[in-house]
Amino acid sequence: MRLISTLCLLVLMGTTSLSAADSAPADLKLEKIKGAKPRNVVFILADDHRYDVMGFAGHPWVETPAMDAMAKQGVYFKNAVVTTSLCSPSRASILTGQYMHNHGVVDNNVLTPPGTKFFPQYLQAAGYQTGFFGKWHMGGHSDDPRPGFDRWVSFRGQGHYYPPEHLKKWSLNVDGKRVPQKGYITDELTDYAIDWLNESVKTQDKPFFMYLSHKGVHGMFHPAERHAGRYKDKSMPIPKTMANTSENYFNKPMWLKNQRNSWHGVDFAYHQDTDIEEHYRLYCEALLSVDESIARVRKWLKDNGYGENTLVMYMGDNGFQWGEHGLIDKRTAYEASMRVPLVGVCPGLWKPGTVVDEVVANIDIGPTCLAAAGLKTPSQMDGQSFLELAAGKLPAADWRKNILYEYYWEFNFPQTPTTFALRTPRYKFIQYHGIWDIDELYDMEKDPLEQHNLIFDPEYQKQIRKMRADLHAILEKSEANRVPFSHKRSMGANLRLESGSKPADFNDKLLREKNAKE
Numbered sequence: 166m167r168l169i170s171t172l173c174l175l176v177l178m179g180t181t182s183l184s185a186a187d188s189a190p191a192d193l194k195l196e197k198i199k200g201a202k203p204r205n206v207v208f209i210l211a212d213d214h215r216y217d218v219m220g221f222a223g224h225p226w227v228e229t230p231a232m233d234a235m236a237k238q239g240v241y242f243k244n245a246v247v248t249t250s251l252c253s254p255s256r257a258s259i260l261t262g263q264y265m266h267n268h269g270v271v272d273n274n275v276l277t278p279p280g281t282k283f284f285p286q287y288l289q290a291a292g293y294q295t296g297f298f299g300k301w302h303m304g305g306h307s308d309d310p311r312p313g314f315d316r317w318v319s320f321r322g323q324g325h326y327y328p329p330e331h332l333k334k335w336s337l338n339v340d341g342k343r344v345p346q347k348g349y350i351t352d353e354l355t356d357y358a359i360d361w362l363n364e365s366v367k368t369q370d371k372p373f374f375m376y377l378s379h380k381g382v383h384g385m386f387h388p389a390e391r392h393a394g395r396y397k398d399k400s401m402p403i404p405k406t407m408a409n410t411s412e413n414y415f416n417k418p419m420w421l422k423n424q425r426n427s428w429h430g431v432d433f434a435y436h437q438d439t440d441i442e443e444h445y446r447l448y449c450e451a452l453l454s455v456d457e458s459i460a461r462v463r464k465w466l467k468d469n470g471y472g473e474n475t476l477v478m479y480m481g482d483n484g485f486q487w488g489e490h491g492l493i494d495k496r497t498a499y500e501a502s503m504r505v506p507l508v509g510v511c512p513g514l515w516k517p518g519t520v521v522d523e524v525v526a527n528i529d530i531g532p533t534c535l536a537a538a539g540l541k542t543p544s545q546m547d548g549q550s551f552l553e554l555a556a557g558k559l560p561a562a563d564w565r566k567n568i569l570y571e572y573y574w575e576f577n578f579p580q581t582p583t584t585f586a587l588r589t590p591r592y593k594f595i596q597y598h599g600i601w602d603i604d605e606l607y608d609m610e611k612d613p614l615e616q617h618n619l620i621f622d623p624e625y626q627k628q629i630r631k632m633r634a635d636l637h638a639i640l641e642k643s644e645a646n647r648v649p650f651s652h653k654r655s656m657g658a659n660l661r662l663e664s665g666s667k668p669a670d671f672n673d674k675l676l677r678e679k680n681a682k683e
Contacts, residue, residue: 189289189290189291190290192282193282193286193287193289193290194290194291195287195290195291195535195540195541195543196540196541197539197540197541198536198539198540198541201536201539202539203291203372203537203538203539204372204474204475204476204511204537204538205372205373205374205471205474205475205476206288206373206374206375206475206476206477206478206534206537206538207374207375207377207462207466207475207476207477207478208374208375208376208377208478208480208530208534209377209378209379209458209459209462209477209478209479209480210256210259210299210376210377210378210379210479210480210481210482211379211381211382211452211455211479211480211481211482211506212252212300212379212380212381212382212383212481212482213382213383213384213448213481213482213483213484213485213495214382214452214455214481214482214484214485214505214506215481215484215485215486215487215501215504215505215506216245216481216484216500216501216504216505216506217504218448218449218452218506219232219233219236219506220232220233221233221236221237221241222506224402225402226396226399227396227449227452228453228456229452229456230456230460231456231457231459231460231463232456232459232479232506232508234460234463235459235463235477235479235508235509235510236508236518237517237518238510238517238518239477239508239509239510239511239515239517239519240508240509240510240511240515240516240519240520240521240555241507241508241519241520241521242507242508242509242521242525242551242555243520243521243522244504244521244522244523244524244525244590245480245504245505245506245507245524245525245526246503246504246505246524246525246526246527246568246570246588247482247483247484247503247505247526247527247570248264248265248526248527248528248568248569248570248571249264249265249483249570249571249572250483250484250495250496250497250498250502250503250570250572251272251273251483251495251496251572252273252300252302252383252482252483253270253272253273253274253275253302253303253304254268254270254271254272255482255483255527256270256300256301256302256303256378256482257269257270257277257281257303258526258527258528258548259480259482259527259528259530259531260283260284260285260531261277261281261282261283261284261531261545261546262284262528262529262530262531262532262542262543262545262546262547262548263528263545263546263547263548264528264547264569264571264643264645265571265573266571266640266643266644266645266649267545267547267643267645268281269281269649270303271573271649271650271651272573272575272651273302274304274651274652275303275304275651276303276304276307277303277304282543282545283311283312283313283531284313284530284531284532284534284535284546285297285313285314285374285376286312286313287535287540287543288313288374288534288535288538288540289313289314289315291538291539291540292371292372293371293372293373293374293538294315294316294365294366294369294371294372294373294374295313295314295315295316295373295374295375295376296314296315296316296317296318296358296361296365296373296374296375296376297311297313297314297316297317297318297319297376297378298316298318298319298354298355298357298358298361298375298376298377298378299318299319299354299376299377299378299379299380300319300320300323300324300378300379300380300383301319301378302322302323306321306322307321308320308321308337308338309338309341310338310340310341314376315365316340316361316365317338317339317340317341318337318338318339318340318354318357318358319337319338320336320337320338320346320350321338323380323383324350324380325346325350325380326349326350326351326380326381326387326451327346327348327349327350327387328345328346328347328348337353339357349389349390349454350379350380350381351379351380351381351389351451351454351455351457351458352389352454352458354377354378354379354380354458355377355458355461355462358375358377358462359461359462359465361375362375362465362469366471367469372538374534374538375462377458377462379455379458381451381452381454381455382448382451382452382455384444384448385444386444386447386448386450386451387447387451388447388450388451388453388454389451389453389454392450392451392453392454393450394450395450395453396446396449396450397446399446399449400442401441401442401445401446401487401488402487403488404487404488404489404490404501404614405614405616406488406489406490406491406614406615406616407431407488407489407490407491409425409491409666413490413491413616414669415618416603416617416618416620416621416672416674417490417605417618418597418602418603418604418605419601419602419603419668419669419670419671419672420580420581420582420597420600420602420669421490421491421492421669422491422666422668422669423580423668423669424491424492424580424581425491425492425665425666426661426662426665426666426667427580427658427659427660427661428578428580428658428660429492429493429494429496429578429580429581430491430492430493430580430665430666431488431491431492431493432491432662432665432666433660433661433662433665434493436658436660441487441488441493445487448485448487459479462477463477463510472512473512473513474512475512476509476510476511476534476537476552477509477510477511478507478508478509478530478533479506479507479508479509480505480506480507480527480530481505481506481507482505482527483495483502483503483505484500484501484502484503484504484505485501485502486499486501486502487501489501489614490615491666496572496578496581496584497572497581497584498570498572498584498586498588498593498595499615500609500613500614500615503570503586503588505527507525509555511537511552511555511556514552514555514556515555515556516556516557519555519557521551521554521555522561522590523551523554523561523564523565523590524565524567524568524588524589524590525551525554526548526568527548528546528547528548529548529549529550529551530548531546531548532546532548532549532550533550533551533552535550536550536552536553537552547643549565551564566589567587567588567589567632567635568587568588569585569586569587569636569639569640570584570585570586570587570588571584571585571586571645572584573648573649573650574599574648574650575657576650576651576653576654576655576656576657577654577655577657577658578657578658579656579657579658579659580658580659582597582598582599582600582602583597583598583599583600583648584596584597584598585597585598585636585640586636587632587635587636587639589632590609591608591609591610592606592607592608592609592628592632593605593606593607593609593615594606594628594629594632594633594636595607596633596636598648599648603618603620603672603674603675604620604629605618605620606618606619606620606622606625606628606629606632607619608625621674
């Protein structure tokens with residue numbers, strides 16, 4: 166009996182001494198990259214931060230010293246995009262490395278399907294300690310801890326900048342426990358993240374992955390008290406395409422002009438008498454605390470000896486239109502909506518001051534983080550690692566030739582149609598589904614503001630046919646040539662302002678006197 170007891174004890178001891186990597190499920194074990202030395206990884210995400218609202222990107226007055234420092238000391242991904250410009254689908258693409266038609270999070274209301282694998286699960290299985298801090302949002306009614314994280318700090322839905330007085334029971338979810346929110350959410354999330362670094366990361370001899378996911382700068386915009394009024398005398402840069410002129414709407418889809426007078430248009434923004442310029446100033450003031458958060462995290466890494474072996478990336482989850490084409494918010498395939506800031510520092514691998522012109526996307530974040538950990542990309546991911554691209558070790562010619570953009574119509578915001586687009590380094594082709602309208606083609610080199618739709622231009626018909634075929638081939642190969650939708654609970658925000666802009670007319674190119682061939 167003693168022998169049996171001793172053997173049992175030895176078996177138990179052997180079991181408990183197994184590392185996380187040894188005991189991980191087989192489907193979470195990835196093949197290692199030969200010769201790779203695992204790095205720590207910090208990924209910081211902001212909400213609705215568009216690609217050009219940064220000091221180093223040429224903004225006339227916004228202050229982003231921490232972002233500027235990352236671009237100077239590391240890599241700026243000049244043409245970073247999201248594959249769906251909407252919070253939950255974009256965040257799901259980041260965490261799964263998949264397009265929306267594969268991960269299934271088609272709007273802000275649905276949870277990720279059961280069995281979904283998030284890339285931090287692979288890091289956990291490889292022996293990383295992991296922490297998530299902030300906005301999750303995939304299924305806005307729940308803030309329960311999700312797979313892949315040892316430390317969890319989150320909240321339901323969009324969250325609140327300050328503890329809401331009208332919601333007495335509002336709280337954060339800290340490892341499954343209800344904890345009251347104490348102050349300004351950007352600062353509080355950063356506090357939690359740094360506490361975890363101090364209490365867990367420093368005390369364990371293990372690599373780590375930290376995902377700091379800010380609510381800022383989502384509307385409605387509330388800056389920290391210390392930043393309120395910083396930009397009160399500043400003027401919003403007015404886009405050339407904002408004016409309601411025949412030139413701006415020449416050869417544009419009807420839905421675009423009609424959206425001008427809608428929830429997401431400048432005439433009737435949020436169905437209120439909205440001062441868009443004031444909203445813009447608040448947006449920029451709210452960004453100041455996000456920039457400070459980046460600085461605090463990087464300072465901790467440097468002060469505690471982790472700076473040289475940690476990949477740090479900062480990104481926006483989608484862009485934001487501030488008047489472009491008469492629109493506000495996101496969802497569309499236009500540049501202000503789908504382009505995002507992305508900067509990264511990876512000492513010893515990424516050369517300071519590097520600018521990457523190739524199109525990288527949110528679906529590439531997971532593969533890149535895994536590559537930094539010395540792990541190959543799992544087969545179900547659509548993205549690819551840009552770790553070697555940014556290091557200059559992967560020729561630009563070997564990078565992807567195009568990226569898919571997709572957005573599925575939402576009942577609650579019916580003014581934006583289902584959209585499929587293909588973005589190459591030079592061209593963007595946009596195709597709409599389920600709407601009686603026209604498509605779009607833009608030459609991004611000649612027309613970065615997307616002012617001139619080339620869809621009827623004879624010189625570009627070959628290019629249009631090729632991109633239309635390429636787009637269909639991508640969707641067909643992924644079995645995405647169908648459009649999912651969620652429960653339509655109402656007719657949505659479908660109001661118009663009586664004194665606002667009038668409905669659009671059909672394009673002249675579609676009009677005929679009699680026969681279609683004339």
